[in-house]
Amino acid sequence: xNCPHAEAAQAGRNTGVITIDPMVQDLDGETxxxxxxxxxxRIDLLGVPAxxxxxxxxxxxxxxxxRLVKDIDAWxxxxxxxxTRAWPLIxxxxxxxxxxxxxxxxxxxxxxxxxxxxxxRRLEAIRPDIxxxxxxxxDALDAAQGEDGVVDLKAxxxxxxxxxVVGMLMGVDESQHAMLTRQYKAFFSMLTPQEERxxxxxxxDVFYTDLVREKTARPTDDLTSALILAEEGGEPLxxxxxxxxxxxxxxxxxxxxxxxxxxxxxxxxxHPGQLRKVLDGEIGWDxxxxxxxxWDTPTTHLLMRFATEDIAVGDEVIRKGExxxxxxxxxxxxxxxxxxxxxxxxxxxxxxxxxxxxxHGPHICPGAALSRVEAGIALPALFARFPGLRLAVPDxxxxxxxxxxxxxxxxxxxxxx
Numbered sequence: 001x002n003c004p005h006a007e008a009a010q011a012g013r014n015t016g017v018i019t020i021d022p023m024v025q026d027l028d029g030e031t032x033x034x035x036x037x038x039x040x041x042r043i044d045l046l047g048v049p050a051x052x053x054x055x056x057x058x059x060x061x062x063x064x065x066x067r068l069v070k071d072i073d074a075w076x077x078x079x080x081x082x083x084t085r086a087w088p089l090i091x092x093x094x095x096x097x098x099x100x101x102x103x104x105x106x107x108x109x110x111x112x113x114x115x116x117x118x119x120x121r122r123l124e125a126i127r128p129d130i131x132x133x134x135x136x137x138x139d140a141l142d143a144a145q146g147e148d149g150v151v152d153l154k155a156x157x158x159x160x161x162x163x164x165v166v167g168m169l170m171g172v173d174e175s176q177h178a179m180l181t182r183q184y185k186a187f188f189s190m191l192t193p194q195e196e197r198x199x200x201x202x203x204x205d206v207f208y209t210d211l212v213r214e215k216t217a218r219p220t221d222d223l224t225s226a227l228i229l230a231e232e233g234g235e236p237l238x239x240x241x242x243x244x245x246x247x248x249x250x251x252x253x254x255x256x257x258x259x260x261x262x263x264x265x266x267x268x269x270x271h272p273g274q275l276r277k278v279l280d281g282e283i284g285w286d287x288x289x290x291x292x293x294x295w296d297t298p299t300t301h302l303l304m305r306f307a308t309e310d311i312a313v314g315d316e317v318i319r320k321g322e323x324x325x326x327x328x329x330x331x332x333x334x335x336x337x338x339x340x341x342x343x344x345x346x347x348x349x350x351x352x353x354x355x356x357x358x359x360h361g362p363h364i365c366p367g368a369a370l371s372r373v374e375a376g377i378a379l380p381a382l383f384a385r386f387p388g389l390r391l392a393v394p395d396x397x398x399x400x401x402x403x404x405x406x407x408x409x410x411x412x413x414x415x416x417x
Contacts, residue, residue, distance in 0.1 A: 019044045020301065022088075022190035024400040027300065027329070027407065034330040040316045043325065045404070046088055048077065050304060050323040051316075054330040056337035056356055058313055064361035067308050068324060069103045074306035076321030088194050091187065091201050092303045092405060098244025100363070107362055110241055113230035114249065114366050117169070117223045123373050126168070130377050133164045138385045145416060150392040153412040154262055157382070162257035162374055166250050169370075171215060171222030176207075184251050190402040208243040223249075249367065257371045259298030259407050261378050264288055266398065266412070267296060267345045268383075269391055274347050279383060287347045289375050294332040294355035295345045298371075300407050302326040302359070328357050329407065388417035 018033050020043050034041050039055045053059045062068055072094050077083040083090065095101060099110035137157045144151045163177045172180070186192045187200050211224060219225035227242045237245075268275040268288065277283045304323045311318040318324060332355050333342045339349075358368035365371075383389060391398075392413040401408045 017042045023402045039314045052325040052327045056334045068305040096244040100248045153414045158261040162254035166253035171224045188403045208246045253367045256298045263296040264292040291347045293357040297328045297357045300329045386416040
């Protein structure tokens with residue numbers, strides 16, 4: 001995409017622009033380049049320039065800075081028409097009205113009921129359901145082995161588990177899970193033509209609108225009904241707002257957990273000494289989960305916030321109207337926060353080196369606790385059932401999906417024993 005306005009904005013600025021690879025061929029190399037570029041790096045997102053923050057401390061400050069907002073109308077490239085609906089990533093930013101796209105009091109109004117539905121008490125209440133889904137999928141994993149003993153851990157276990165959980169929470173019938181998985185996969189993929197991607201968004205809007213209208217007529221004990229019935233501040237959520245919340249929550253609610261589970265398994269298989277400490281009970285699964293979240297984040301780059309006025313960060317200035325991406329994978333490898341061995345996977349890492357993978361501030365991921373609970377059930381159950389689990393191909397043959405924002409694998413072939 002030719003962006004003459006963007007090029008003009010770059011004149012006299014930091015010229016070390018890093019292109020974010022849509023095919024995700026070298027995620028480790030990209031992470032190093034971003035981190036080495038400094039606290040703020042200039043990046044190119046399919047022809048569109050932006051800033052990205054690569055350090056823990058500065059990201060933590062920016063994520064609570066009221067001068068950075070989610071409102072796309074604050075973006076100068078959108079206002080000027082340089083960026084249009086033809087840009088492949090626009091659906092992740094201009095995604096309709098929801099708690100993910102507004103700020104301040106409106107954000108609180110849209111978020112409150114969702115947060116109430118994901119309290120620790122609620123998560124404990126659904127733990128038996130998650131355990132049941134996990135056992136069913138472990139049975140399916142065992143049954144799905146080919147003649148050579150190989151089975152795709154992603155397709156049979158890591159992918160359907162979080163979709164079952166979020167589907168149950170939202171009141172989405174299980175018969176629709178496969179369709180939603182296909183739709184979201186195509187939406188995030190950089191190989192999907194933009195016209196097709198926009199059509200997918202329209203189809204998802206129709207699906208969730210129908211769901212909301214059905215639950216409005218016949219409410220049940222699920223999050224969709226709770227959002228419809230919510231009257232925070234005396235003003236109920238509109239149909240558009242409920243649809244927007246659901247559409248984003250289902251996407252975030254299953255994609256993040258897929259990455260967390262697979263990345264944890266991959267890391268442990270690559271570090272058998274650490275795996276042995278976990279299986280022997282010397283180190284808890286919570287340490288595995290937190291180190292995986294830090295070291296190999298499920299979300300690589302979170303799009304996007306916009307400056308409502310100039311913001312100085314170190315030696316750089318984010319100008320009013322510019323876009324800012326949060327590069328969580330680079331932040332998770334920040335030497336200043338996590339020490340000189342930040343590139344190493346180490347489940348014995350001191351707890352003082354806390355990560356920020358689920359965000360910080362008002363927009364912190366509302367499903368963070370749910371993802372942790374799911375992984376905390378799925379991972380020990382997987383290794384208890386299949387202690388001889390191992391990769392069926394060399395690690396270097398595991399490929400990433402062409403998704404610029406999610407750290408997702410195409411497949412994860414394993415041998416169960």
